[in-house]
């Protein structure tokens with residue numbers, strides 16, 4: 074084991090009865106890395122995470138954590154922490170007691186100091202005596218994070234940890250998670266179906282599709298150079314067309330030129346989005362989505378206009394599908 078494969082999934086096949094949810098997956102996670110498992114509903118993100126946690130025994134393949142084969146070990150012996158979207162706090166226990174719970178079971182010394190250090194990491198020292206019901210969703214999520222962190226897990230697994238929070242809190246918790254990760258240096262794997270969340274948070278994104286890895290790379294790599302139509306679509310390229318080489322070309326809405334060019338399309342949708350106006354066009358090439366600065370001339374629904382899909386603003390895709 075090196076720091077490069079602190080967590081190592083090898084040839085992992087995970088199934089529920091007859092449904093193969095994850096098919097021969099290989100993934101190495103570095104020590105201290107923040108990884109996002111990203112993908113549409115049903116692609117196998119949660120299943121992969123459950124296998125790391127030990128909540129699901131693989132049909133074949135192995136899971137190693139910190140050099141140890143944990144494939145057959147129960148969750149309690151893997152030294153992993155879990156944070157779910159439902160905070161799963163004990164409602165009748167104070168914040169302090171919720172965080173202390175696992176430490177008490179382990180009969181750890183210096184309980185008070187450890188719990189308070191955990192609460193300090195998530196900025197909740199003043200809330201130790203409160204009941205979970207008297208906290209906001211974001212604060213409850215922090216308690217849940219502190220409860221896991223005080224156990225010093227080797228890996229912290231987070232399943233859609235921000236999806237129950239409103240938009241403002243979600244942004245706040247993103248920053249919070251990044252800070253905690255930087256300060257503690259803990260290896261984190263979080264599951265999300267939200268590409269903007271993955272882009273904002275993760276050191277590396279693992280984009281999954283139908284139980285396999287479609288593409289893995291840094292946010293910039295996947296955002297700027299998706300390998301397939303699927304990856305491009307997930308990263309916000311709205312117009313994807315075949316190229317001559319059997320692959321594809323993809324344009325973001327802002328890369329489409331409206332008002333001039335060799336193609337024509339009818340405006341079917343127009344909406345104001347602050348700095349930009351978004352249009353949907355029907356054309357011989359298919360549906361085109363474009364957005365342009367509001368300072369440019371405005372088009373009306375039903376109008377037919379010229380447009381261009383410049384080759385130089387397109388991203389080349391190795392595969393169209």
Ligand SMILES: Nc1ncnc2c1ncn2[C@@H]1O[C@H](COP(=O)(O)OP(=O)(O)OP(=O)(O)O)[C@@H](O)[C@H]1O
Pocket residue numbers: 089092093094112113114115116117118119120121266
């Ligand atoms: N308990 C289960 N029993 C049977 N099939 C399941 C079970 N849990 C998941 N599956 C199936 O396994 C596949 C992967 O599911 P998984 O929950 O890992 O996807 P996901 O990417 O996490 O999706 P979501 O974002 O909706 O949670 C899906 O086809 C799903 O229907």
